[in-house]
Amino acid sequence: MIDLEKVRAIDFHTHAEEPCGCHADDGYDDLQTAMAEYFGAPWKHPPTVEQTAAHYREQNIAAVIFPVDAERETGYRRYKNEEVAELAAKHSDILIPFASIDPHKGKLGAREARNLVENYGVQGFKFHPTMQGFYPNDRMAYTLYEAIAETGKPALFHTGQTGVGSGMPGGNGMRLKYSNPMYIDDVAVDFPDMPIILAHPSFPWQEEALAVAQHKPNVYIDLSGWSPKYFPPILVRYANTLLRKKMLFGSDWPMISPEKWLAAFDKADFRDDVRPGILKNNAAKLLGLT
Structure with missing residues (x-):
């Protein structure tokens, strides 16, 4: 169990990576190399789950960790949810542990989620959605959402444009829409x-993300994928209010x-009274840790 008194923050967005050297034939290594650049x-080589745990323990930071099941759309091997959870x-x-299931799996995916x-x-x-190739409001995905809703667990959605596929020919076939x-x-x-958590500052749709989070009581925003020094002023303003x-x-x-994100966060224009919530308290409440 996470000791909230011990950890200084909860990182809501970390990726689980398998041991290096096992994706050379499906293109995943090329994607990772481009993203790292x-x-x-x-x-x-990307750190493994074990190495991730060691790093975060040294930093006294808890971490939500997950794979991405985009095998159908991209051909990249699926890192099994069961293995990551174990x-x-x-x-x-x-x-x-969070899991990832391609919503195209329908009832099979719903059974896996439960x-x-x-x-x-x-x-x-x-x-x-960009890697899995679907619109989040496609009714095809609702069978899986229904199963997740039954469990009471949150759903985290990538939003906007971050580094995935950036600079690769055709954006590596990934469609931002x-x-x-x-x-x-x-x-x-x-x-x-x-x-529901909207992951990342949602460039170029930042105001849409803020509107959805403000209007819908069940919607949150995680601030991953960008250094806080690049956050648009309107995002910081809403975070402060x-x-x-x-x-x-x-x-x-x-x-x-x-630690790199937190160093930039320290210098960004966030109010002192909202920082504890952003860093730990909001996540702890959302995850049922308090």
């Missing part, structure tokens, strides 16, 4: 009791380290 990541369970003092929560301790679900946060407004209407209880620290590890 875009973000200026310091590593040669590894996270070995480091339950620091890691909080099993992961009941038998593997999964605490939420990650969607990446799927990650407009306004499509998630429909999901928030149709599943009002399911906590109307959405101060709905903003969550996220790094996007391993592309951005938590």
Whole structure:
């Protein structure tokens, strides 16, 4: 269990990576290399779950960790949710497991979601519309959403343009249109009791994301994927006021380290009284840790 008194923050957005050297034939290594160059990541090979746990323990930061199931759309091998959850369970003092299921799997995906929560301790679900190739409000996905809503666990959606596929030919075939946060407004209407997190500053749709989070009680925003020094002023303004209880620290590890994000956060124009909520308290409440 996470000791909230011990950890100084909860990172709501970290990626689980398998041991290096097993994706050379499906293109995943090329994607990771391009993303590392875009973000200026310091590593040669992405850190494993075990290495991630060690790093976050050293930093006294808890981390939500997940794979991305985009095998159907991209061909990249799926890192099994069960394996990630089992590894996270070995480091339950620091890691909080989320799962990822391609919504195209329909009833098969819904069955997997229920099993992961009941038998593997999964605490939420990650969607990446750009990589998975779907509009979040496509009724095709609703079978899976219904199963997630039944569990009471949150759903985390990638939004906007970050570094994934950036600079690669054709953006590596990834279409930005799927990650407009306004499509998630429909999901928030149709599943009002399911906590929803809009991941990342949602460039170029930042105001849409703020509008959805302000209008829908069940919608939150994680601040991962960008250094706080690049946050648009309107995002900081809403974080300091109307959405101060709905903003969550996220790094996007391993592309951005938590300590690098936090160093930039220290210098950004966030009010002192909202910082504890962004860094830990809002996430702790959302995850049911308090």
